[in-house]
Amino acid sequence: MNPNAPYDVVIVGAGVAGSLTACRLKATRPDARILILEAGNNPTTPGERAAFVDTYQISPTKSVPSPYAELPNNKEKFAPSSDGVPDFTVMNQYYDEDGKLDVFASGFQRMIGGSTWAWRGNTPRFVPNDFQLKTKYGVGVDWPFSYDELEPYYMQAENELGISGNATEWVGITPRSGDYPMPGMAPSYGDELARTALSTIKPIDGIPVKIVTTPQARNSQPYRGRSACQGNSSCIPVCPTGAKYDASIHVNKARDELGVELRTASVATRIVPPAGDGQPYTVFFRDWTTVDHAEQQLTAKHVVLALNAIETPKLWLLSGLNNSSDQVGRNLMDHHSAEMIGLFGQPVYPFRGPQSALGVDTFRDGDFRKNNGAFRMTIGNDGWGRSGSPEKTLQSFLWDDTNKKVKLLGKPLQQAVADKVTRMLRISISTEQLPNPDNRVTLSDKTDALGIPHPKIAYKLDDYSKRALAYGHSVTRRMWQHLEDTAGATRIDPVQPTLKYNGAGHLMGTMRMGDKASAVVDAWGNSHDHPGIWIVGSSVFPTGGTANPTLTVAALTLRTADALADALATTP
Numbered sequence: 001m002n003p004n005a006p007y008d009v010v011i012v013g014a015g016v017a018g019s020l021t022a023c024r025l026k027a028t029r030p031d032a033r034i035l036i037l038e039a040g041n042n043p044t045t046p047g048e049r050a051a052f053v054d055t056y057q058i059s060p061t062k063s064v065p066s067p068y069a070e071l072p073n074n075k076e077k078f079a080p081s082s083d084g085v086p087d088f089t090v091m092n093q094y095y096d097e098d099g100k101l102d103v104f105a106s107g108f109q110r111m112i113g114g115s116t117w118a119w120r121g122n123t124p125r126f127v128p129n130d131f132q133l134k135t136k137y138g139v140g141v142d143w144p145f146s147y148d149e150l151e152p153y154y155m156q157a158e159n160e161l162g163i164s165g166n167a168t169e170w171v172g173i174t175p176r177s178g179d180y181p182m183p184g185m186a187p188s189y190g191d192e193l194a195r196t197a198l199s200t201i202k203p204i205d206g207i208p209v210k211i212v213t214t215p216q217a218r219n220s221q222p223y224r225g226r227s228a229c230q231g232n233s234s235c236i237p238v239c240p241t242g243a244k245y246d247a248s249i250h251v252n253k254a255r256d257e258l259g260v261e262l263r264t265a266s267v268a269t270r271i272v273p274p275a276g277d278g279q280p281y282t283v284f285f286r287d288w289t290t291v292d293h294a295e296q297q298l299t300a301k302h303v304v305l306a307l308n309a310i311e312t313p314k315l316w317l318l319s320g321l322n323n324s325s326d327q328v329g330r331n332l333m334d335h336h337s338a339e340m341i342g343l344f345g346q347p348v349y350p351f352r353g354p355q356s357a358l359g360v361d362t363f364r365d366g367d368f369r370k371n372n373g374a375f376r377m378t379i380g381n382d383g384w385g386r387s388g389s390p391e392k393t394l395q396s397f398l399w400d401d402t403n404k405k406v407k408l409l410g411k412p413l414q415q416a417v418a419d420k421v422t423r424m425l426r427i428s429i430s431t432e433q434l435p436n437p438d439n440r441v442t443l444s445d446k447t448d449a450l451g452i453p454h455p456k457i458a459y460k461l462d463d464y465s466k467r468a469l470a471y472g473h474s475v476t477r478r479m480w481q482h483l484e485d486t487a488g489a490t491r492i493d494p495v496q497p498t499l500k501y502n503g504a505g506h507l508m509g510t511m512r513m514g515d516k517a518s519a520v521v522d523a524w525g526n527s528h529d530h531p532g533i534w535i536v537g538s539s540v541f542p543t544g545g546t547a548n549p550t551l552t553v554a555a556l557t558l559r560t561a562d563a564l565a566d567a568l569a570t571t572p
């Protein structure tokens with residue numbers, strides 16, 4: 001084969017969307033010549049995982065990016081990952097955000113395997129009405145197809161990622177045509193106490209508070225050569241055992257088993273469409289391991305963009321590609337998360353098992369969505385989660401920072417810690433946001449070490465999304481009241497809704513799917529303006545619902561890969 005001939009497909013990005021596309025395409029079209037072009041350059045071996053765990057353990061902040069901050073692309077600011085957390089000491093302030101607006105608080109990892117190195121691995125499906133928000137509730141937009149159409153791909157995605165779940169618990173929430181590949185994760189001791197205490201709560205606003213086992217990309221038993229979860233509770237940001245799925249699994253499979261080429265440390269800089277009929281696309285990139293970082297190029301009949309909802313529109317805009325719908329970069333969404341923390345009436349002994357195993361999914365749909373966004377809830381198994389680590393608690397007992405003197409020492413200190421840390425419990429909400437064309441990614445004047453513009457982000461929460469936070473708080477507060485009344489819970493914080501939020505890491509929108517007039521890609525992820533360009537990932541979501549996005553990303557990716565495989569059959 002002529003090595004200078006165009007590739008059949010170049011996939012930009014080796015996260016879950018890119019690597020799954022590669023595996024599916026190559027399995028369907030074994031003769032196709034496929035390359036993944038990837039900005040990261042980290043090894044994906046068990047040894048490297050151990051090194052990340054070591055870095056994480058000695059990190060003072062233990063922030064999400066802490067295991068990965070020393071990777072050359074982050075440290076040297078070549079193709080840097082985003083901040084993701086408001087901790088400016090550990091990362092590089094990659095986003096250029098307008099300080100007058102709200103904060104877009106979610107980040108991503110530039111690594112082989114992408115952000116799944118940092119994710120928690122919760123994988124509920126969207127609920128059916130998420131696909132028809134406009135028709136049902138008069139807000140947002142509809143997706144170009146229904147839940148039923150995606151359902152077979154949800155099944156396949158669950159097998160690919162290896163999801164544990166209890167199908168019977170989901171009857172009435174998300175219809176299923178089959179079982180999960182693995183049984184659900186066993187709840188921890190504390191989960192069981194919380195579930196028992198909440199089993200007697202009456203419906204809130206007519207909605208039952210039903211606790212279900214959260215489906216997770218985490219092995220409840222050995223699965224496809226990976227071990228069962230060992231319960232280390234460090235799922236975010238790094239799983240020491242590999243029991244939590246990450247996309248290095250599909251990257252390795254694509255490269256080592258299926259013969260897909262992988263080119264790493266290579267940051268795509270622009271895509272140039274064909275000059276004439278039958279001509280290929282040209283993909284330009286810079287390799288940050290070279291001395292001069294000179295721009296290089298290769299050609300492809302089809303290009304798949306799998307760079308996530310910040311980087312995909314950035315590359316599109318950098319390339320000056322057509323934008324006839326004017327929707328490129330617009331409708332950026334996230335799920336806004338907030339925690340309510342308190343002490344349970346008896347020890348729950350957190351940190352034994354995944355960071356969460358149970359959730360409440362009954363507030364993810366209902367007539368209230370005409371007025372305010374829906375939300376998912378999780379019951380934490382990691383103490384006070386992001387709000388207060390055991391170490392912070394120890395410090396607060398030990399040292400009086402105002403008067404600069406020791407507070408407790410010895411046995412009294414031990415007793416105070418034993419009493420408090422063992423009873424820490426959190427309930428979190430993760431709320432729905434509507435698409436808003438003014439929430440957008442454009443190009444910044446600031447550039448990274450390769451001379452490539454940073455993304456500029458304009459972002460503001462609309463009232464519908466703020467009311468989702470307020471309603472989520474109100475429901476959670478009523479659940480806590482029940483725990484106070486029946487299970488001796490105390491010290492609930494915050495008592496009042498604050499509308500403060502964290503990002504969920506769920507970058508969505510910016511390259512949405514729909515008809516040509518109002519969307520960037522069609523229902524199969526194929527660009528309306530450039531027929532050889534396909535987009536996978538949550539950038540194509542027209543609305544964001546409440547489900548953590550990655551299972552839906554995986555299902556959509558398989559669907560797009562099938563459509564692209566069909567297109568390859570007719571591409572000369």
Ligand SMILES: Cc1cc2nc3c(=O)[nH]c(=O)nc-3n(C[C@H](O)[C@H](O)[C@H](O)COP(=O)(O)OP(=O)(O)OC[C@H]3O[C@@H](n4cnc5c(N)ncnc54)[C@H](O)[C@@H]3O)c2cc1C
Nearest residue numbers: 013015016017039110111114115120121122268505548550
């Ligand atoms: C802290 C955290 C917790 C999360 N928890 C959950 C959860 O519990 N459940 C859930 O469903 N989701 C969760 N997510 C979201 C989940 O991680 C993402 O949805 C998912 O990883 C997105 O995959 P992707 O392949 O679309 O994009 P990414 O993972 O961002 O991958 C994009 C790839 O493109 C590469 N790339 C970027 N720019 C370029 C370029 N110019 N040239 C070449 N390559 C490039 C990157 O290096 C990367 O490999 C979480 C995210 C975070 C950060």
Ligand code: SF4
Nearest residue numbers: 229230232233235239
């Ligand atoms: S609890 Fe531990 S072993 Fe299990 S998925 Fe989380 S980090 Fe991995």
